[in-house]
Amino acid sequence: MSKKILVVGEIRDGEFRHVSFEGIGAAKQLSGDGETVGVLLGKSVSALANKMIHFGADRVITVEHDNLSQYTPEGFTQALQAVVEQENPDGILLGHTSMGKDLAPKLASRIGSGLVSDVVSMEVSGDDVVFIRPIYSGKAFEKITVEEGLTFATIRPNNIPALEKDESRTGDVASLEVDVKDLQTIIKEVVKNTSSGIDLSEASVIVSGGRGMKGEENFKILDELAEVLNGAVGASRGACDAEYCDYALQIGQTGKVVTPDLYIAVGLSGAIQHVAGMSNSKIIVAINKDPEAEIFQIADYGIVGDLFDIVPKLTAEFKKV
Ligand code: FAD
Numbered sequence: 001m002s003k004k005i006l007v008v009g010e011i012r013d014g015e016f017r018h019v020s021f022e023g024i025g026a027a028k029q030l031s032g033d034g035e036t037v038g039v040l041l042g043k044s045v046s047a048l049a050n051k052m053i054h055f056g057a058d059r060v061i062t063v064e065h066d067n068l069s070q071y072t073p074e075g076f077t078q079a080l081q082a083v084v085e086q087e088n089p090d091g092i093l094l095g096h097t098s099m100g101k102d103l104a105p106k107l108a109s110r111i112g113s114g115l116v117s118d119v120v121s122m123e124v125s126g127d128d129v130v131f132i133r134p135i136y137s138g139k140a141f142e143k144i145t146v147e148e149g150l151t152f153a154t155i156r157p158n159n160i161p162a163l164e165k166d167e168s169r170t171g172d173v174a175s176l177e178v179d180v181k182d183l184q185t186i187i188k189e190v191v192k193n194t195s196s197g198i199d200l201s202e203a204s205v206i207v208s209g210g211r212g213m214k215g216e217e218n219f220k221i222l223d224e225l226a227e228v229l230n231g232a233v234g235a236s237r238g239a240c241d242a243e244y245c246d247y248a249l250q251i252g253q254t255g256k257v258v259t260p261d262l263y264i265a266v267g268l269s270g271a272i273q274h275v276a277g278m279s280n281s282k283i284i285v286a287i288n289k290d291p292e293a294e295i296f297q298i299a300d301y302g303i304v305g306d307l308f309d310i311v312p313k314l315t316a317e318f319k320k321v
Pocket of ligand 1 (some may be wrong): 267288307
């Protein structure tokens with residue numbers, strides 16, 4: 001097996017999103033004796049290219065342009081399409097992030113390719129690749145093989161391991177000139193909604209509150225617990241609908257899909273639509289005063305009791321560690 005796989009790196013605030021390196025890890029499995037080629041699109045991104053090589057890319061192609069300073073679907077599609085036309089790859093991988101979910105289908109339709117989205121694992125045996133992705137809100141998994149054409153997929157963050165970083169790895173970094181123009185979207189400002197600054201979809205610890213929080217002001221006890229655990233705060237839709245927090249925090253079928261190492265569900269019932277967004281978390285801890293709450297069915301650890309009593313105690317204990 002010898003394939004050329006492009007991995008589109010994603011940069012936010014001057015830093016790579018870790019899923020970029022997980023994409024390289026996946027591409028290494030797919031490419032066999034072939035090549036894993038990192039792709040970086042942005043305004044001044046070349047300085048970051050070597051990091052993709054340290055995580056396993058054989059070489060990196062950058063496209064730099066003023067019109068790529070912020071993600072826009074048209075700008076990034078133009079740039080990425082030019083890279084694909086130059087490289088003629090066997091496969092393309094992106095993170096299943098807000099950017100990847102927007103960019104991948106647009107590019108797929110432009111280049112006439114299929115797309116496998118939201119891949120959580122792969123079975124690779126020689127030339128045969130089976131992509132595994134959740135369906136029916138995470139109640140089942142389907143296996144997909146690509147019979148012909150490009151192997152084009154988005155991969156869910158925190159599921160496919162990245163390679164170990166090795167700063168002694170070397171590889172070429174080349175730039176491609178693309179005239180990115182006629183954009184219909186101009187990003188004027190990016191407003192962040194996570195209080196901790198940690199991106200929910202990549203957080204390794206998430207403390208999530210539900211309607212049981214009873215008020216916006218009470219979310220501060222979740223902020224405090226998340227802070228000691230270096231995590232992010234999420235929410236159920238019940239909490240968002242009740243205006244306790246912003247919809248940017250919503251986790252679930254119609255919110256964000258997360259896969260942290262530790263998910264602490266506080267005062268939320270575990271409705272199927274919520275569980276769809278967090279059931280793949282490695283360890284789930286539920287705090288609920290109702291011992292019959294559905295969330296306990298998927299929890300690894302359950303604490304039955306009043307969250308207003310338990311959460312501050314947990315925070316105090318973790319502070320001692
Ligand atoms: P509730 O179900 O009201 O649960 C509150 C929990 O808090 C209860 O279990 C209660 O025992 C507990 N509690 C109360 N007080 C305390 C206390 N003092 N201490 C400890 N525990 C306490 N929901 C999502 O979350 N994400 C989605 O993406 C989503 N998408 C949806 C899409 C569709 C099409 C539909 C129809 C619904 C969707 N929902 C989604 C809504 C979902 O069905 C539930 O209504 C919602 O998740 C309930 O939120 P909750 O668990 O916070 O509230």
